Amino acid sequence: MSSSFHLLICGGGIVGKACALALARSGLDVTLLGACPAPSLPAQDYAQRIYAINAASRQWLDALRVWPQVPQDRIEPIRAMHIRADGAQLVFDTRDTQGEALAWTAESDAIEAALDLALRFERQVVIDPAQASQISRLPDASGWQVKTRDDRTLHADLLIGADGEHSLVRRVSGIAMDTHDYMQRGIVAHFHCAAPHEGIAFQTFADGGVLALLPLASLHGRHQVSLVWSAPEALAIELLALPPEALAQRVEAHLPALGARHLGPLRPTGAAAAWRLQRQLARRTAGEGLVLIGDAAHRVHPLAGQGLNLGLQDVQVLAHVLQQRAAGQAPADARLLRRYARARAEQVLALAATTDALARLYGGHSRVPAPLRALGLHATNALPPVRQLLTRYASGLPYLVS
Ligand SMILES: Cc1cc2nc3c(=O)[nH]c(=O)nc-3n(C[C@H](O)[C@H](O)[C@H](O)COP(=O)(O)OP(=O)(O)OC[C@H]3O[C@@H](n4cnc5c(N)ncnc54)[C@H](O)[C@@H]3O)c2cc1C
Numbered sequence: 148m149s150s151s152f153h154l155l156i157c158g159g160g161i162v163g164k165a166c167a168l169a170l171a172r173s174g175l176d177v178t179l180l181g182a183c184p185a186p187s188l189p190a191q192d193y194a195q196r197i198y199a200i201n202a203a204s205r206q207w208l209d210a211l212r213v214w215p216q217v218p219q220d221r222i223e224p225i226r227a228m229h230i231r232a233d234g235a236q237l238v239f240d241t242r243d244t245q246g247e248a249l250a251w252t253a254e255s256d257a258i259e260a261a262l263d264l265a266l267r268f269e270r271q272v273v274i275d276p277a278q279a280s281q282i283s284r285l286p287d288a289s290g291w292q293v294k295t296r297d298d299r300t301l302h303a304d305l306l307i308g309a310d311g312e313h314s315l316v317r318r319v320s321g322i323a324m325d326t327h328d329y330m331q332r333g334i335v336a337h338f339h340c341a342a343p344h345e346g347i348a349f350q351t352f353a354d355g356g357v358l359a360l361l362p363l364a365s366l367h368g369r370h371q372v373s374l375v376w377s378a379p380e381a382l383a384i385e386l387l388a389l390p391p392e393a394l395a396q397r398v399e400a401h402l403p404a405l406g407a408r409h410l411g412p413l414r415p416t417g418a419a420a421a422w423r424l425q426r427q428l429a430r431r432t433a434g435e436g437l438v439l440i441g442d443a444a445h446r447v448h449p450l451a452g453q454g455l456n457l458g459l460q461d462v463q464v465l466a467h468v469l470q471q472r473a474a475g476q477a478p479a480d481a482r483l484l485r486r487y488a489r490a491r492a493e494q495v496l497a498l499a500a501t502t503d504a505l506a507r508l509y510g511g512h513s514r515v516p517a518p519l520r521a522l523g524l525h526a527t528n529a530l531p532p533v534r535q536l537l538t539r540y541a542s543g544l545p546y547l548v549s
Pocket of ligand 1: 157158159160161162163180181182197198199200277278279280309310311312314315333334335375422440441442443449451452453454455456457458
């Protein structure tokens with residue numbers, strides 16, 4: 148592609164960095180704005196943000212030669228997931244897949260560092276750490292003008308918004324966003340546990356929210372789990388005010404309900420952090436000379452651990468669509484951008500609807516009686532084909548672009 152075509156990605160989180168890498172590998176020149184190197188990993192414990200990476204993301208990151216650069220001793224395969232509620236249990240395990248694991252837990256900073264390393268060898272990527280401060284459409288509609296906080300002006304023929312939940316790109320595009328506030332916060336903390344977790348992720352619906360313990364790889368011979376507690380606002384404020392040891396005790400009180408009594412006692416490895424939980428769906432993910440990817444396009448409830456995976460699949464599809472363009476067709480061609488938007492709509496809507504339904508079903512205001520919910524879990528558990536279908540969709544594999 149001639150370097151007179153300017154492709155600019157705004158936002159250098161995991162999705163933005165992965166997008167820069169994938170597009171450069173398909174032969175495009177890319178400027179990545181707002182990208183800083185990932186912080187180095189703490190030696191003794193885990194960095195705060197942990198992600199469950201599904202099979203489709205892992206396979207794709209493998210193909211990009213990024214996954215092998217993530218320290219393998221800090222990755223844990225999730226071999227089973229035990230979901231308990233209202234006295235019923237639903238178990239997903241590797242028998243439901245043809246793969247070795249349902250997903251893998253890895254640190255956000257470790258994945259970003261592996262992307263940084265890969266990007267260092269890509270001559271077609273210009274990494275610019277500046278943030279965009281103003282974006283406007285050029286009067287002749289030939290592209291976008293992007294002003295940076297350090298007072299420079301850049302030009303983009305195709306602008307890719309990878310700038311997260313408060314996306315400036317989305318705001319200037321005029322694309323509307325449907326937002327639902329779950330009135331919950333996702334509390335994250337890590338704990339040493341007394342016994343091995345055997346690669347099991349435990350999840351229960353409690354106190355109007357969702358409490359999950361994800362398995363982490365043992366570091367220095369110590370077993371560890373990561374908590375994601377999607378707690379209603381008032382409870383979240385109360386939990387966040389607790390010292391780490393007291394929070395550990397509150398989590399311990401739920402170990403029997405999780406079916407994980409053997410993990411206690413829990414010892415905190417640091418302070419908790421929290422994120423407000425919202426469902427946000429952009430009504431369109433493509434506009435004139437512009438596309439949205441990652442959290443700029445969609446945010447879903449974290450109970451299924453799929454937000455980042457969705458963003459990475461946006462990138463795969465976008466890279467594929469741009470690579471398949473006809474000779475002489477510009478990457479900003481409206482037909483290509485619409486093709487990307489259409490290709491992403493189904494998976495994003497299906498996942499948003501599923502996570503939303505579960506969050507509401509088990510939220511504090513659910514009208515569905517507990518025995519009926521228990522019957523639903525029992526029934527799903529008793530039907531291997533249904534479990535296999537759900538596992539397959541959660542793996543992202545049906546949407547993997549070859
Ligand atoms: C509690 C919790 C647990 C989760 N667990 C999982 C999980 O297990 N698995 C999973 O797949 N997902 C999970 N998610 C979702 C996941 O965190 C997000 O989907 C993912 O971080 C989105 O990545 P992103 O790169 O799109 O956005 P971000 O990570 O928000 O990155 C956006 C980037 O854009 C930059 N930026 C912003 N504005 C500008 C600007 N004006 N100019 C330049 N740059 C800009 C920012 O600095 C940032 O670097 C979880 C979410 C929560 C809240």
